[in-house]
Amino acid sequence: MQAIQQFREQVRQAAAGKTPLRIRGGGTKDWYGGPLPSSGEILDTRIHTGVVDYEPTELVITARCGTPLAEIEAVLAAQNQMLAFEPPHFGDGATFGGAVAAGLSGPRRATSGAVRDFVLGATLMDGKGEVLKFGGQVMKNVAGYDVSRLLAGSMGTLGLMLELSVKVLPRAVREATLRFETSEIEAIRMLNTWGGQPLPISGSCWHQGVLALRLSGARAAVDAAVRSLGGQVMPDCASFWAHLREQRHAFFEGDTPLWRLSVPSTTGAIVTGGEQLIEWGGAQRWLRASSSDAAMIRRLVAAAGGHASLFRGGDKTVGVFQPLAPAVARIHERLKTAFDPATIFNPGRMF
Missing domain, CATH: 3.30.465.10 (Uridine Diphospho-n-acetylenolpyruvylglucosamine Reductase; domain 3)
Structure with missing residues (x-):
């Protein structure tokens, strides 16, 4: 062509x-x-x-x-x-x-x-x-x-x-979103408990004391989950999840650097002093904090068995992605050389 x-x-x-x-x-x-x-x-x-x-x-x-x-x-x-x-x-x-x-x-x-x-x-x-x-x-x-x-x-x-x-x-035949007022620690506990049950969960979001839980699947399965879990049914839930996906949720407004933390879902509260939003059953956590706190943030997240990326804004000289272990970095370098020997494709976008 x-x-x-x-x-x-x-x-x-x-x-x-x-x-x-x-x-x-x-x-x-x-x-x-x-x-x-x-x-x-x-x-x-x-x-x-x-x-x-x-x-x-x-x-x-x-x-x-x-x-x-x-x-x-x-x-x-x-x-x-x-x-x-x-x-x-x-x-x-x-x-x-x-x-x-x-x-x-x-x-x-x-x-x-x-x-x-x-x-x-x-x-x-x-x-x-x-x-x-x-x-x-x-x-x-x-x-x-x-x-x-x-x-x-x-x-x-x-x-x-x-x-x-x-x-x-x-696409799912039926979707519903439930709303629960709960603390961060309790939300993480609930999500991990539900994650081990045969529930049609397809999305979760905790922010400022409110947990939203999306259910997707067969009509009978979703209706049964709604009855058993309780909570308050959220209207216009499609708009809520679309705004969350596109980061038009209120949490993402403002100029404070946005960090993306990836941790085991069972990890408790990560105390960094910044505002957080929790997704993926506790495994993905968004944090608003200065990029000058990069070392502290990455140290706390690494101690929990995860990694942190400076997702949007801030000083990128601190490194956007979590630094790689030497052995992994060598693998990256060899792959890059094999596919792009002259290093012309998007240099610097990752490491």
Whole structure:
């Protein structure tokens, strides 16, 4: 295709001159990750769009990297299906490739899985302009290193994702959201207790003494859970979860740096002095705190067996992502060299 040839020429020119390329779709997540390259040019994926293959009965969709994420979701919704990891858009221009590259999942992630769990196959252009194919369109298709899932969350640092195949799921027949007034410690205890029971939980959020719990599934299962759990049924719950996914919830307003803490769900309260919002049954915690507190925050989170990322705002010189252990860092370096020997793709976006 013409777009692929254009990409190849751009990649080879950048490799020859060892100048950075900034892979970019709609640019809705430009703020995420490390600083953008100060030199080089943009490789715009939006010239490569369209759904390549979609068979609803197979629960798999294949589309090109520049396809608008909203278009993918509309195609699936017409067949009463969805991207179960609920990727945030953070703007109208979000693309399919950008959603996978960022690797961000929404409220349903704790029960349905993360982005990487749904990626079945990928077509990638490496730093030499060569087109490589990994995986396929079925779950059990991997022999050797699972590169297609490795690309999820790679921030475009390994190459240009040309096409992606992901598993989709049917939309729930019934959804309801319950509201409970409770403390942080009690909310964590409740969520972990419920997590061990056969309940159709698909989302949770605790903030300022209020716990919201989303239930999704068969009508009988959701209605039974509503009766057994109690709480207050929340009206217009779809809007609440959409606002949470897109970070339009009141907690995310303001300029104070936003930290993303990933910890075991059973972890008790993490006392940092900043305001927090808890998701994913206790496993994901958002924190408002100065980036000057980076060492303290990461020390506390590491002691709990987790890691902390400076998600939005603040001084990125403290490191956006948790520093890697030396052995893991070497693996990252070798993968980067294998796919992008001239280090042209999105340098500095991760480490």
